[in-house]
Amino acid sequence: KAGVTQTPRYLIKTRGQQVTLSCSPISGHRSVSWYQQTPGQGLQFLFEYFSETQRNKGNFPGRFSGRQFSNSRSEMNVSTLELGDSALYLCASSQTPGTSPSYNEQFFGPGTRLTVL
């Protein structure tokens, strides 16, 4: 099976712009979670989508949004970019979290490195 893929891998934007990141989960996985990783803050949970519905949300401002499509692919959008949004954005997919131990494992993508100038 192909792993989790994310596009683009690298992105450079300027303050005030918006950006859309894409994540394709492992085939058969229906849950996609997004994380922001920075050296000082570790892995911060953004949101989780399951069956096209946002099931969980982290403590990020409304500038961060996401969605999931019927094929389980997910996108996240950041509007009005700030310098502090520079980070590695990771997505992770899993089968059906919460129903069985084996379904809880999250498989991470390679991440999108966003730099805001």
Next chain:
Amino acid sequence: GENVEQHPSTLSVQEGDSAVIKCTYSDSASNYFPWYKQELGKRPQLIIDIRSNVGEKKDQRIAVTLNKTAKHFSLHITETQPEDSAVYFCAARRNTGKLIFGQGTTLQVKP
């Protein structure tokens, strides 16, 4: 809200020694506790996980222990090797809740 505290933030050991990383969680309803290893420039990968109905789980040189009463869980790596050098993250979640990660521990194994 939910929180996971991880200690230490950095750990340096000699090859062959053991390494222990500890985490404390705040949500008493948490029932799933994975550990991820992230090598430099790579994605996090699951190395071991434990559910709340089990007190200890072992996989070769890696073991995880869970104390539900104290809301503590720990990762134990024995006979460390240079390739164990990486950042290790603990995490906790409840059923369909969000996965909350600790701050990470940078482990350096000196040959």
